[in-house]
Amino acid sequence: xxxxxxxxxxxxxxxxxxxxxxxxxxxxxxxxxxxxxxxxxxxxxxxxxxxxxxxxxxxxxxxxxxxxxxxxxxxxxxxxxxxxxxxxxxxxxxxxxxxxxxxxxxxxxxxxxxxxxxxxxxxxxxxxxxxxxxxxxxxxxxxxxxxxxxxxxxxxxxxxxxxxxxxxxxxxxxxxxxxxxxxxxxxxxxxxxxxxxxxxxxxxxxxxxxxxxxxxxxxxxxxxxxxxxxxxxxxxxxxxxxxxxxxxxxxxxxxxxxxxxxxxxxxxxxxxxxxxxxxxxxxxxxxxxxxxxxxxxxxxxxxxxxxxxxxxxxxxxxxxxxxxxxxxxxxxxxxxxxxxxxxxxxxxxxxxxxxxxxxxxxxxxxxxxxxxxxxxxxxxxxxxxxxxxxxxxxxxxxxxxxxxxxxxxxx
Amino acid sequence: xxxxxxxxxxxxxxxxxxxxxxxxxxxxxxxxxxxxxxxxxxxxxxxxxxxxxxxxxxxxxxxxxxxxxxxxxxxxxxxxxxxxxxxxxxxxxxxxxxxxxxxxxxxxxxxxxxxxxxxxxxxxxxxxxxxxxxxxxxxxxxxxxxxxxxxxxxxxxxxxxxxxxxxxxxxxxxxxxxxxxxxxxxxxxxxxxxxxxxxxxxxxxxxxxxxxxxxxxxxxxxxxxxxxxxxxxxxxxxxxxxxxxxxxxxxxxxxxxxxxxxxxxxxxxxxxxxxxxxxxxxxxxxxxxxxxxxxxxxxxxxxxxxxxxxxxxxxxxxxxxxxxxxxxxxxxxxxxxxxxxxxxxxxxxxxxxxxxxxxxxxxxxxxxxxxxxxxxxxxxxxxxxxxxxxxxxxxxxxxxxxxxxxxxxxxxxxxxxxxxxxxxxx
Numbered sequence: 001x002x003x004x005x006x007x008x009x010x011x012x013x014x015x016x017x018x019x020x021x022x023x024x025x026x027x028x029x030x031x032x033x034x035x036x037x038x039x040x041x042x043x044x045x046x047x048x049x050x051x052x053x054x055x056x057x058x059x060x061x062x063x064x065x066x067x068x069x070x071x072x073x074x075x076x077x078x079x080x081x082x083x084x085x086x087x088x089x090x091x092x093x094x095x096x097x098x099x100x101x102x103x104x105x106x107x108x109x110x111x112x113x114x115x116x117x118x119x120x121x122x123x124x125x126x127x128x129x130x131x132x133x134x135x136x137x138x139x140x141x142x143x144x145x146x147x148x149x150x151x152x153x154x155x156x157x158x159x160x161x162x163x164x165x166x167x168x169x170x171x172x173x174x175x176x177x178x179x180x181x182x183x184x185x186x187x188x189x190x191x192x193x194x195x196x197x198x199x200x201x202x203x204x205x206x207x208x209x210x211x212x213x214x215x216x217x218x219x220x221x222x223x224x225x226x227x228x229x230x231x232x233x234x235x236x237x238x239x240x241x242x243x244x245x246x247x248x249x250x251x252x253x254x255x256x257x258x259x260x261x262x263x264x265x266x267x268x269x270x271x272x273x274x275x276x277x278x279x280x281x282x283x284x285x286x287x288x289x290x291x292x293x294x295x296x297x298x299x300x301x302x303x304x305x306x307x308x309x310x311x312x313x314x315x316x317x318x319x320x321x322x323x324x325x326x327x328x329x330x331x332x333x334x335x336x337x338x339x340x341x342x343x344x345x346x347x348x349x350x351x352x353x354x355x356x357x358x359x360x361x362x363x364x365x366x367x368x369x370x371x372x373x374x375x376x377x378x379x380x381x382x383x384x385x386x387x388x389x390x391x392x393x394x395x396x397x398x399x400x401x402x403x404x405x406x407x408x409x410x411x
Numbered sequence: 412x413x414x415x416x417x418x419x420x421x422x423x424x425x426x427x428x429x430x431x432x433x434x435x436x437x438x439x440x441x442x443x444x445x446x447x448x449x450x451x452x453x454x455x456x457x458x459x460x461x462x463x464x465x466x467x468x469x470x471x472x473x474x475x476x477x478x479x480x481x482x483x484x485x486x487x488x489x490x491x492x493x494x495x496x497x498x499x500x501x502x503x504x505x506x507x508x509x510x511x512x513x514x515x516x517x518x519x520x521x522x523x524x525x526x527x528x529x530x531x532x533x534x535x536x537x538x539x540x541x542x543x544x545x546x547x548x549x550x551x552x553x554x555x556x557x558x559x560x561x562x563x564x565x566x567x568x569x570x571x572x573x574x575x576x577x578x579x580x581x582x583x584x585x586x587x588x589x590x591x592x593x594x595x596x597x598x599x600x601x602x603x604x605x606x607x608x609x610x611x612x613x614x615x616x617x618x619x620x621x622x623x624x625x626x627x628x629x630x631x632x633x634x635x636x637x638x639x640x641x642x643x644x645x646x647x648x649x650x651x652x653x654x655x656x657x658x659x660x661x662x663x664x665x666x667x668x669x670x671x672x673x674x675x676x677x678x679x680x681x682x683x684x685x686x687x688x689x690x691x692x693x694x695x696x697x698x699x700x701x702x703x704x705x706x707x708x709x710x711x712x713x714x715x716x717x718x719x720x721x722x723x724x725x726x727x728x729x730x731x732x733x734x735x736x737x738x739x740x741x742x743x744x745x746x747x748x749x750x751x752x753x754x755x756x757x758x759x760x761x762x763x764x765x766x767x768x769x770x771x772x773x774x775x776x777x778x779x780x781x782x783x784x785x786x787x788x789x790x791x792x793x794x795x796x797x798x799x800x801x802x803x804x805x806x807x808x809x810x811x812x813x814x815x816x817x818x819x820x821x822x823x824x825x826x827x828x829x830x831x832x833x834x835x836x837x
Contacts, residue, residue, distance in 0.1 A: 023432045026757040064689070072680040072746045075753025093753050124691030128716060132694055134647040137543050233645055235539035266481035267465075268474065277473055280532030283540055305539050308532075334481040341484030341503050345435045348761050 013184025027192025046160015237403030422593030439499030455569015649815030
């Protein structure tokens with residue numbers, strides 16, 4: 001069979017990954033640079049986000065306008081944003097424009113102009129983005145939940161704070177870029193109808209001379225956990241719940257995924273059935289697995305009118321703790337088919353594949369073949385899920401609510 | 412890609428686009444009905460009924476519907492707009508027939524009273540969710556202000572009151588009036604066998620009763636032209652939506668309209684991007700073209716620091732004025748085309764997207780276009796067509812709605828529609 005995935009790590013530590021998808025006409029390039037918000041200096045939260053916008057404003061010989069025009073000219077849809085560990089530059093277009101895309105990306109990463117004149121506008125944009133959270137109660141509760149549950153700086157919000165923005169100067173942005181944009185820890189992943197040898201040659205030519213620098217040391221301070229409430233006059237109460245789970249590289253990872261899918265896999269899963277279908281308590285209720293390298297959690301969310309909120313919280317918590325009482329055979333059957341379908345259908349999207357192979361590499365140091373993922377899904381059983389939820393039965397929840405009434409949670 | 416179509420004796424149209432290299436297959440029922448087809452008394456019934464479909468049929472109760480979809484790993488859902496209600500599922504190819512069977516079954520719902528009352532609560536929750544989201548609410552108000560007494564201004568969700576007041580009998584009546592085979596198109600896209608699919612689908616729908624579903628009041632509108640400030644003290648950003656008339660879905664100018672919207676307000680490299688977002692005056696700005704049965708509109712929107720609202724309104728008006736007065740450049744048009752073509756290619760790789768494209772094209776135009784044909788049509792758009800669009804539609808006849816903390820705001824004076832320049836014709 002034709003080889004499907006490729007990887008190469010260059011001498012300076014830069015890793016190039018690719019997946020060959022002969023059945024598609026699109027191509028996606030994805031670069032993650034280890035300059036995420038966890039590296040924001042404590043007095044400048046939000047600087048990685050500001051930098052992620054600044055690097056698009058002119059690079060190499062192209063001014064901001066020229067660069068934008070040139071990328072539009074090849075139909076390149078792109079975005080650049082700061083995540084936990086990385087700044088991620090993403091672009092998708094048709095296959096024949098992939099080479100040009102990588103040329104532009106090399107300029108953006110290695111030779112951004114970081115124009116001083118743009119700093120104020122970019123900061124204004126960043127401030128408005130922070131303000132906009134106030135108008136989006138769901139977003140606000142999830143940000144607060146993350147902050148309370150996870151150790152700092154993992155639980156920080158990428159947007160930073162209004163106070164932090166004030167301290168961000170052109171100098172600070174340049175310094176942050178110089179310090180954190182480095183080949184070791186950077187992953188370039190490409191998916192589409194690609195030619196590996198020429199891709200590798202191009203990346204080596206463009207990024208080969210990029211100088212390695214030592215990894216920064218990161219100290220984690222535990223999150224405060226507990227229960228808190230944000231008072232706000234709204235129609236609905238927003239509820240966020242978090243509790244620990246296992247990470248991507250853990251041997252029980254797929255049991256944990258099984259468990260969260262019993263709770264919130266499809267519309268026949270327990271949360272949707274018990275909270276919405278049987279009781280009509282809310283429109284939106286879900287649970288998902290959130291992963292960091294160091295730790296992971298299950299995050300649950302529901303939004304419900306004030307009168308229904310207490311019952312909603314009680315029912316959700318009961319469903320979580322009830323997992324240890326037993327998992328049904330048909331529940332597992334359904335969630336396995338759901339997981340398998342989404343893995344196979346992902347093959348239709350170069351964008352999804354470029355993202356997936358980078359995630360694999362970052363957490364596992366390798367790309368898992370499709371057969372391995374399928375096997376892992378096959379290995380999920382009622383017993384494996386039950387063992388897992390018994391072992392990781394949450395003793396404490398981090399809970400954040402937002403709305404016009406505070407809720408009770410007796411332990 | 413191979414296209415097939417078939418008309419059943421009861422009036423149902425079945426169409427399919429076979430893409431052998433796809434990893435999945437999608438199927439959907441496109442019902443030509445929505446809030447514009449409701450009477451005042453039944454406001455919100457289209458969307459409420461869409462929820463009720465998943466509550467089951469004679470054969471399945473609600474839990475069984477969910478289980479049966481999940482059993483085949485289906486990615487399934489439904490949506491309701493002003494004029495369409497669509498039920499869809501995508502699965503691995505081996506489950507395509509099973510997905511079709513479940514969808515066909517639930518499209519003849521039992522509408523049980525107990526389910527009706529329970530789901531009412533969920534709809535009220537959904538309305539509450541949107542009410543807490545000013546970025547969404549402002550669009551609902553804006554549409555109502557623009558369309559005024561035109562049925563396209565009807566709210567899709569309805570109000571708390573209209574939902575509370577709604578009786579099961581009214582829903583049954585609406586269902587019988589609107590869910591008639593001749594008003595429904597069954598669409599499939601992706602990796603499936605047409606003959607098997609067709610035979611299966613015909614069998615499943617053969618008992619659906621023949622009839623005629625009419626849609627009244629199909630007409631264009633240039634909008635009320637009004638200005639409305641909605642004060643909402645609890646919010647921090649000011650949201651603005653400006654609507655002006657555009658071509659209807661069946662107009663050949665729809666392609667020019669899409670490109671025009673992109674040139675004015677795409678998120679990258681557009682006129683609004685450079686005049687509002689790049690300099691930080693607004694957090695976001697956008698223009699999109701919405702096409703309807705017999706009418707069309709451009710929605711231009713932005714959100715910003717309340718203090719900058721007046722200035723930003725002025726900038727948007729100037730930008731539109733300039734587009735009309737001076738036209739666009741050849742380079743801008745080519746730019747917009749590159750973006751559209753790349754997006755069409757990428758969207759075309761997902762069967763779920765193709766299902767929407769193929770389905771909507773049929774519902775509105777009774778026409779099939781492959782990905783390549785769609786691209787060619789966009790490629791052929793020239794400056795003359797953009798000019799025609801500008802000449803034919805009063806793009807400066809703006810209906811403006813804004814929501815946010817501002818208690819006072821004066822709408823800037825809108826200049827007269829300038830004489831359209833023809834200097835840039837090549």
